[in-house]
Structures are given as structure tokens and as C-alpha cells.
Ligand code: ES4
């Protein structure tokens with residue numbers, strides 16, 4: 001398909017990717033065997049068959065259970081290496097990947113084990129694929145503020161290799177304000193910040209992420225469209241939105257891909273980007289996400305170029321590196 005080749009060949013940055021969400025059923029099964037960890041599936045087909053969700057929490061329950069097979073430095077390396085190989089094949093030349101340290105420290109896997117494996121795969125990807133990479137430490141918002149502060153403390157020896165903090169997991173009932181002090185502490189340490197907001201949560205959560213967390217980038221942000229004043233502010237401030245179309249479909253943030261708002265976001269002047277979120281769970285990597293909205297919404301080549309351009313503008317690369325990609 002000519003448009004598919006155009007999309008794959010378009011150099012792009014991935015800005016919204018949970019590395020734990022890139023754990024494919026094949027690797028989950030292999031790691032379960034390698035580590036002697038029991039998983040509630042008899043085979044790979046059963047794993048795939050479990051991936052039907054009607055809301056964010058349905059997915060999160062399965063995603064946290066799947067992560068239980070990740071134990072060693074090598075496991076985290078293999079997980080991330082598989083993602084970088086797949087992303088490179090989709091034309092990703094820069095990737096900013098999120099990880100959820102608390103998912104692992106809660107199971108007795110140390111912060112250092114997790115980050116050592118991820119960093120080694122990042123270094124390898126830079127050499128093997130000529131791509132650049134950055135790491136984002138994401139706090140789990142269903143846990144309390146003290147747990148997030150402990151996680152930030154565990155990150156202290158690694159701060160020169162962490163670009164930003166993030167905020168993910170169950171959005172409803174866990175507003176950004178809960179983490180205002182942690183984000184202020186992270187900013188004081190020189191970290192940038194992102195937060196999931198407006199995925200299931202209301203526009204008020206997006207205002208909180210802007211005003212109380214001072215985020216540099218907004219993950220999802222779909223429900224901002226319900227508030228024209230908020231849309232105007234996001235456009236005026238050139239806030240990057242990391243939109244994830246296949247995730248939106250699987251988690252019922254949109255009812256149908258033909259109703260996806262990606263082109264409305266662009267027409268409203270928003271700096272929207274397309275990303276894969278949890279590709280092993282949502283049915284595709286970044287080029288699949290571009291193709292899905294291109295097909296459903298009739299995006300033009302100029303729109304696709306704008307989306308890819310926005311991904312570099314919204315990245316945490318230094319200005320000269322961004323300019324080299326435009
Ligand atoms: C996530 Cl799609 C999504 N939303 C919130 N938290 C997450 N963690 C992993 N994927």
C-alpha cells in the first residue's frame with residue numbers, strides 16, 4: 001500500500017509508550033517459563049484472547065498481572081530491545097519511553113534492576129538503529145503521594161539518565177492535584193514532566209495538570225475537546241498532546257475509529273501527535289496507529305507530515321536536534 005509505505009518511511013518520534021505495554025504474549029510466555037513465574041494463561045492464544053477491554057481499569061488489571069514475569073536486568077533489557085527493534089522498523093528515529101517503577105518495586109524487583117536493563121537496551125538501540133532515546137519515570141496515580149516520593153528518591157542516583165517524570169494508571173478518582181508536591185520536587189531536580197489527563201478524566205484534570213503540575217506535555221488529552229476555552233489555551237501555548245488512536249479505540253475512549261478526533265485536533269491548532277501507548281495490548285505499533293487514523297479519517301499526506309513534525313517539536317530533544325529533524 002503506497003500510503004502505508006509513506007507512513008513507515010516517514011521519520012517520526014514516539015512520545016507516548018509504556019515499555020511494560022510492549023510486552024508481547026510470546027515474550028510474556030517465554031519469560032514466565034525462563035523465570036518459573038505462573039501466569040493465568042495456558043498458551044499464547046489464551047493471552048491474546050484475554051485482551052478485550054471496555055474501560056481503562058479492565059486493561060490495567062491485565063497489564064499489571066502480565067508485568068509479573070519481568071524479574072531480572074536481562075528481562076527488562078529484552079523487553080525494551082524488542083520494542084526498539086519494532087519501532088525502528090516503523091520509522092521511529094527518536095523514542096521517549098515511559099516505565100512504571102512501582103509496578104516492579106512492589107513485587108520486590110529493585111529500581112536499579114529495572115533501570116539498568118532499560119538503559120542497556122537504550123544504548124544498544126542507539127548503536128544498532130541510529131536512533132535517539134529518552135526515559136520517562138512514570139508514577140502510578142492509584143498509589144499515594146508518599147509512595148511516589150519514595151520512587152523519586154530511588155531515582156536519585158540515575159537523574160542524569162531520566163528526562164522527565166510522568167503520571168499514569170487509573171485516572172478517575174486520582175486527580176493530578178494529588179501529585180503537585182512530587183512534581184514540584186521533580187522539577188526542582190531538573191526533570192521535565194508529563195501526565196496522562198483527559199483520557200477518562202474530565203477537562204478539570206487537564207487544567208490541574210497544567211496549573212498544579214506544570215506539565216511540559218499532555219498524554220492523551222482527548223477530553224480537552226469538551227472545553228473550548230481549554231482548547232484555545234492548549235493551542236496558544238503550543239502544548240503537545242500525545243494521542244494514541246488504537247488505545248482510544250480498545251479502551252472505548254472513542255466508539256469507532258471513524259469518530260476519532262485527531263483531525264479535529266489539528267484543525268483546532270493543537271500540536272497533536274500519534275503514538276502507540278501499549279502496543280502489545282492495543283493491536284499495533286506506531287505506524288499502525290498512523291494508518292488507522294489515516295484510513296478512518298482520510299488524513300492527507302500533509303496531515304501525516306504535520307503529525308510527524310509535531311512529534312519532534314514535542315520531544316525533549318535539544319533545539320538543535322529538533323531542528324535537524326524538521
Ligand atoms: C496506560 Cl492507556 C494508559 N492509561 C493510563 N495508564 C496507563 N498505563 C499504561 N497504559
Ligand code: ZN
Pocket residue numbers: 016018168196219277
Ligand atoms: Zn499511556
